[in-house]
Amino acid sequence: xxxxxxxxxxxxxxxxxxxxxxxxxxxxxxxxxxxxxxxxxxxxxxxxxxxxxxxxxxxxxxxxxxxxxxxxxxxxxxxxxxxxxxxxxxxxxxxxxxxxxxxxxxxxxxxxxxxxxxxxxxxxxxxxxxxxxxxxxxxxxxxxxxxxxxxxxxxxxxxxxxxxxxxxxxxxxxxxxxxxxxxxxxxxxxxxxxxxxxxxxxxxxxxxxxxxxxxxxxxxxxxxxxxxxxxxxxxxxxxxxxxxxxxxxxxxxxxxxxx
Amino acid sequence: xxxxxxxxxxxxxxxxxxxxxxxxxxxxxxxxxxxxxxxxxxxxxxxxxxxxxxxxxxxxxxxxxxxxxxxxxxxxxxxxxxxxxxxxxxxxxxxxxxxxxxxxxxxxxxxxxxxxxxxxxxxxxxxxxxxxxxxxxxxxxxxxxxxxxxxxxxxxxxxxxxxxxxxxxxxxxxxxxxxxxxxxxxxxx
Numbered sequence: 488x489x490x491x492x493x494x495x496x497x498x499x500x501x502x503x504x505x506x507x508x509x510x511x512x513x514x515x516x517x518x519x520x521x522x523x524x525x526x527x528x529x530x531x532x533x534x535x536x537x538x539x540x541x542x543x544x545x546x547x548x549x550x551x552x553x554x555x556x557x558x559x560x561x562x563x564x565x566x567x568x569x570x571x572x573x574x575x576x577x578x579x580x581x582x583x584x585x586x587x588x589x590x591x592x593x594x595x596x597x598x599x600x601x602x603x604x605x606x607x608x609x610x611x612x613x614x615x616x617x618x619x620x621x622x623x624x625x626x627x628x629x630x631x632x633x634x635x636x637x638x639x640x641x642x643x644x645x646x647x648x649x650x651x652x653x654x655x656x657x658x659x660x661x662x663x664x665x666x667x668x669x670x671x672x673x674x675x676x677x678x679x680x681x682x683x684x685x686x687x688x689x690x691x692x693x694x695x696x697x698x699x700x701x702x703x704x705x706x707x708x709x710x711x712x713x714x715x716x717x718x719x720x721x722x723x724x725x726x727x728x729x730x731x732x733x734x735x736x737x738x739x740x741x742x743x744x745x746x
Numbered sequence: 747x748x749x750x751x752x753x754x755x756x757x758x759x760x761x762x763x764x765x766x767x768x769x770x771x772x773x774x775x776x777x778x779x780x781x782x783x784x785x786x787x788x789x790x791x792x793x794x795x796x797x798x799x800x801x802x803x804x805x806x807x808x809x810x811x812x813x814x815x816x817x818x819x820x821x822x823x824x825x826x827x828x829x830x831x832x833x834x835x836x837x838x839x840x841x842x843x844x845x846x847x848x849x850x851x852x853x854x855x856x857x858x859x860x861x862x863x864x865x866x867x868x869x870x871x872x873x874x875x876x877x878x879x880x881x882x883x884x885x886x887x888x889x890x891x892x893x894x895x896x897x898x899x900x901x902x903x904x905x906x907x908x909x910x911x912x913x914x915x916x917x918x919x920x921x922x923x924x925x926x927x928x929x930x931x932x933x934x935x
Binding site for chain 1: 768770773774780782784787788789790793794797816817820821822824825827828831832833834835836838841842843844845864867
């Protein structure tokens with residue numbers, strides 16, 4: 488039973504005491520309590536301008552700490568079997584295919600379609616998110632078109648939440664709200680149905696990958712405009728050099744793999 | 747074939763699924779009564795019923811692939827694939843899939859569109875179900891079937907939440923059956 492805490496403004500390779508790579512996680516303003524076998528590591532959020540990079544987990548069935556009822560503060564990845572999490576992440580990571588110069592020269596594309604061909608890896612991916620979010624009063628899983636549609640609904644189904652698609656312009660019929668966001672060159676628009684999400688609902692935003700954070704930032708703004716509480720963004724892969732975490736309006740980000 | 751005529755007569759889940767569909771008139775253009783399935787997902791129970799019905803039909807049948815047509819097929823297909831132990835294969839618009847793909851063009855009312863699949867997603871000997879939210883003319887699904895069969899895999903059935911009776915026995919589906927849960931809803935203005 489252990490807890491690790493790193494405070495850092497960069498994203499070093501994240502390893503636990505056995506030297507194995509673990510999931511990474513970040514949030515603003517975390518205070519760490521030390522753990523014991525009877526009181527597993529718990530983390531509560533405090534107001535702070537600093538960003539902390541934290542990783543690690545507790546074993547032995549510790550409970551997720553919630554600072555306030557019905558509101559998720561800081562979560563830690565929980566597992567009663569540390570090796571099980573490592574093995575699953577290792578397998579998931581091994582299924583992702585890297586394709587150079589797509590969609591254009593110089594870009595290294597992280598292709599998750601090969602993950603979807605490995606039933607166990609795909610199941611493990613969903614399980615890792617579900618283990619994190621089940622029982623945490625999440626009402627909405629919002630998925631970004633189109634690869635967010637692949638991961639979002641299975642997570643929503645397993646945790647009993649709604650699934651809300653966030654789409655390119657003119658795809659959703661009926662009344663929508665729109666949010667513009669920056670691309671490398673120019674802008675794009677993301678839309679959400681009016682009435683899909685109610686004020687006060689707790690929401691996750693799901694996509695396969697976070698790069699610059701532009702898309703996720705727009706998703707957060709859409710949800711907040713209708714009064715939802717965005718609890719966390721969840722992605723399979725992060726490209727940390729592109730600093731997407733900084734564009735999430737201080738919302739926490741949870742990823743399985745940092746590439 | 748419709749679910750109601752194939753073992754699910756009187757199944758209350760079909761009624762709930764039908765009730766959840768929202769009809770949006772004149773979208774994307776005048777004259778089209780768009781069958782919006784997104785309300786299915788805002789009711790977790792109804793979404794679960796939808797997935798359960800397909801899973802009950804396809805589990806333990808040796809289905810090794812669930813192929814989903816972009817983008818609404820992506821909302822249903824993966825949950826079904828996960829539950830029955832199959833691969834999920836996304837069938838995408840042109841230029842979206844990286845790496846080596848095969849392409850199939852199909853007719854629209856005006857012009858053509860294109861569906862693509864990775865060359866290594868599916869293998870000879872795979873048994874596949876193709877999933878989309880709705881079948882109308884069958885153009886998209888016929889392209890999907892062709893892609894999968896070009897690799898030498900077998901399309902066992904197409905599965906759609908909403909379908910029209912005219913879709914049954916559609917020649918362009920190459921003899922492959924289509925299983926539909928409900929018919930399109932009328933607009934109550």
